[in-house]
Amino acid sequence: MGEQQHRTSNNVKVFLRVRPFNDRELKEGTGNTLDCDYRNHVVMLQKPKDKCVGKDTDRKYFQLDYIFAPNATQLDVYRLAAAPLVEQVFDGYNGTIFAYGQTGTGKTYTMTGNYENPELRGIIPNTFTHIFTQIANSSEDRSFIVKVMYLEIYNEEVRDLLGVDPNRRLQIKERTDIGIYVKDLTGFTVDSVESITQLMDRGNKNRITRSTMMNNVSSRSHAVFTIVVETRHRDKNQTTVGKLNLVDLAGSERVNKTGVSGIGLRESGSINQSLLTLGNVIQALVENKSFIPYRNSKLTRLLQDSLGGNSKTAMISMVGPAESDYEETYSTLRYAHKAKYIKNFAKINVEEGGLIERFENEIAELQQKLTLLSMVSEQPKQKKKAKSEFDIEKIKKAEAEMLRIEEEKRELEERMAIISKKIICGGENLLEKAQQQEFLLVSSGQELENLDRSHQALEEQFNKMAEEKIEIEGKYSSLQEEDMDLNRKISVVQQRIKEAKDEYADKDHEYQREMEALNDNNRLLVREMQLSSLMIDYYIPHDYKRLIQNYCTFNNDTQEYQLQGVAYTGNNMRKRQTMTEEILPVSFEMKQVYHKYPEKKKITSKRSLLKTYSAVPKPTR
Numbered sequence: 001m002g003e004q005q006h007r008t009s010n011n012v013k014v015f016l017r018v019r020p021f022n023d024r025e026l027k028e029g030t031g032n033t034l035d036c037d038y039r040n041h042v043v044m045l046q047k048p049k050d051k052c053v054g055k056d057t058d059r060k061y062f063q064l065d066y067i068f069a070p071n072a073t074q075l076d077v078y079r080l081a082a083a084p085l086v087e088q089v090f091d092g093y094n095g096t097i098f099a100y101g102q103t104g105t106g107k108t109y110t111m112t113g114n115y116e117n118p119e120l121r122g123i124i125p126n127t128f129t130h131i132f133t134q135i136a137n138s139s140e141d142r143s144f145i146v147k148v149m150y151l152e153i154y155n156e157e158v159r160d161l162l163g164v165d166p167n168r169r170l171q172i173k174e175r176t177d178i179g180i181y182v183k184d185l186t187g188f189t190v191d192s193v194e195s196i197t198q199l200m201d202r203g204n205k206n207r208i209t210r211s212t213m214m215n216n217v218s219s220r221s222h223a224v225f226t227i228v229v230e231t232r233h234r235d236k237n238q239t240t241v242g243k244l245n246l247v248d249l250a251g252s253e254r255v256n257k258t259g260v261s262g263i264g265l266r267e268s269g270s271i272n273q274s275l276l277t278l279g280n281v282i283q284a285l286v287e288n289k290s291f292i293p294y295r296n297s298k299l300t301r302l303l304q305d306s307l308g309g310n311s312k313t314a315m316i317s318m319v320g321p322a323e324s325d326y327e328e329t330y331s332t333l334r335y336a337h338k339a340k341y342i343k344n345f346a347k348i349n350v351e352e353g354g355l356i357e358r359f360e361n362e363i364a365e366l367q368q369k370l371t372l373l374s375m376v377s378e379q380p381k382q383k384k385k386a387k388s389e390f391d392i393e394k395i396k397k398a399e400a401e402m403l404r405i406e407e408e409k410r411e412l413e414e415r416m417a418i419i420s421k422k423i424i425c426g427g428e429n430l431l432e433k434a435q436q437q438e439f440l441l442v443s444s445g446q447e448l449e450n451l452d453r454s455h456q457a458l459e460e461q462f463n464k465m466a467e468e469k470i471e472i473e474g475k476y477s478s479l480q481e482e483d484m485d486l487n488r489k490i491s492v493v494q495q496r497i498k499e500a501k502d503e504y505a506d507k508d509h510e511y512q513r514e515m516e517a518l519n520d521n522n523r524l525l526v527r528e529m530q531l532s533s534l535m536i537d538y539y540i541p542h543d544y545k546r547l548i549q550n551y552c553t554f555n556n557d558t559q560e561y562q563l564q565g566v567a568y569t570g571n572n573m574r575k576r577q578t579m580t581e582e583i584l585p586v587s588f589e590m591k592q593v594y595h596k597y598p599e600k601k602k603i604t605s606k607r608s609l610l611k612t613y614s615a616v617p618k619p620t621r
Ligand SMILES: Nc1ncnc2c1ncn2[C@@H]1O[C@H](COP(=O)(O)OP(=O)(O)OP(=O)(O)O)[C@@H](O)[C@H]1O
Pocket: 018, 019, 020, 022, 070, 101, 102, 103, 104, 105, 106, 107, 108, 109, 110, 215, 217, 218, 219, 220, 249, 250, 251, 252, 318
């Protein structure tokens, strides 16, 4: 993919969404820990009463780019946080919208929502309607290809939510021309809101969720829904490609609060570990460090471009209002506040000879072949009249040839129809069924504009009053002014000292929390190691253990141990999947690809078992 040199520097936009109290919190009668100044986008976090020490530090203030109140609608969130990024994808910019926050604060509600009710649809489904509205409203000299991918990161493994086998582990790779990508990830071209929605549903069904004490349907993985829009601008003879990542992160959680055990514990460990790395990446970017630890988790590696790279990014931080969640809310607000200072460098991605151009050339070639075949198929018809001049054998041959030509024509027409379906022309209305949603999006946009206008008028009035106040104050004697000035300076110095103290206390607090999370993780890992060692000691003879160790090598690229010869064993013998780049979403073949194994021979001894099935060489004694 080619790139224009022009880059725009822009900070990550940080939004805060406050969830309403849920039934459990209402029943427990927990107090409110948040107080928001929506006009100035400032949130005040109040310590729970039993932890207050009667000092200013009982309250923390954070200014963000925008705060959504508990009664904000899904459409408000979409219009303000997501719509601007979706529109820029059509100009060839990459965009990322991600929801971040503690478990049960509404990340999935915000990103996906409830599809059945148009007003409760989240950012992902609203994006579908918006994209196809943009296409319908664009001029005819533009054509588009829309492609989608959907993956999740579960226990540090990348899984394809739209692939034939969602359990297959995929690898993250990097190329200088296209940046970070996932090898062998399934991509579908889509041509309507219905087809893209079907894919979202299918992926959501494959996502791993679990019921915990904090959330009945808790996501146990980070999910990334990617929409790639290729736009051919015929007027400029240029093709741009914009990629939009819609990310629903798993929530950070304290094991004692969620009450998870067994598999849930391991999930918890890797969720917390990857979120910790995300926090460290944010911290390193804000501090302009030369080394950013993107490679420490799959999540940060995948989001590398979205944090400090070629992307316009919006982070929606989710918090609950309950006092009982004070610690988690504090942590979310601290990261949200830091993320505001991350600088990204987005650029327009210009594609040389993109998919649209390739498809259009192929259509022109097919059309040429079709015309030639039509001309050939006309000829025998004329000769049919002089039937008696030919012997029967020749007639049969001519008829067979005709049939072959007709079959080839049919195949060419089908191929042309398939390719043409992938390219959507500007002005095509693909929205009949989605018009209600489009109407909602447009009307909520107008409502917001009206609100913005009245907000602006109020602001002007306020500024005028403030100016008048300054003028009146200016009439005071110069002595009084000097005195006030000195007092002001003293209070500024006092404020700075207080801020420095607060910052120190915050850093200390954060360090303690991170240590606790690391200790939690460490405990989990030690437990797992103990179990593995126990199993190895009991089931693998000492010589074999040493031999296996000799065949293990550490791969610095994947940060994993690899066992030589393992490529010829077990599941790895399954048939390889081919690159699934262009698959139409018309019908979904969910059939598994099973590999047929040879019949098992009767096993007579341990030795013969190793000889027949093991790919690891025998130890030499
Ligand atoms: N703004 C909101 N208005 C009404 N209900 C909400 C809101 N936000 C969240 N909820 C409800 O709260 C519950 C938890 O939300 P959700 O599953 O989206 O949380 P989550 O942050 O994705 O959690 P996890 O990290 O465990 O997956 C759901 O029942 C959801 O409907």
